[in-house]
Amino acid sequence: GAGVSQSPSNKVTEKGKDVELRCDPISGHTALYWYRQSLGQGLEFLIYFQGNSAPDKSGLPSDRFSAERTGGSVSTLTIQRTQQEDSAVYLCASSLGARTSGIGLFFGPGTRLTVL
């Protein structure tokens, strides 16, 4: 698997439940990003990881959102007490390093979250 992978591909949940979204970046990519895209909207930045630390989490919409990255690889985005406005496609992307995001990001296929 050479690309970024995400799971699940689709998630339907009830309002108030917690969800976990997973991202496996390209092997060797130290920089990892989470974005979300609501229907018909552009990409909204959520959080950036360099290695296991998150120097920029300024895009997380509320304290219901959190993310972690372990082993400099897999990342999990957790949304607690989901709300209907959380419904969106959550996209993960990676790049070789902090500076090389300047030559483009590689995106995973996304997780489509629907909160009923």
Add this chain to the structure above:
Amino acid sequence: RKEVEQDPGPFNVPEGATVAFNCTYSNSASQSFFWYRQDCRKEPKLLMSVYSSGNEDGRFTAQLNRASQYISLLIRDSKLSDSATYLCVVNSGFSGGYNKLIFGAGTRLAVHP
């Protein structure tokens, strides 16, 4: 004002037509510029970087005007397979230790027979 602005379209053009999209950005410190392509219900993929002197990749030409802070993408001899949403992407500077990329909302292109 959004950091990156694009005309949402849609641009409906016949096969073989030439079509151009513009994008404006607000951060004069931006140094890196890109066009990404996003097919319906798919992830964005890098189409091309945009260089100061302008650059071409086959039927695609990208231009940068730093003075006016806009970027353009020209597609010649449009194909049906060019139908997609084209995202303008700009870095907001190397602050916070990384190149933060800001995405426009995209311009939709529909090429018809």
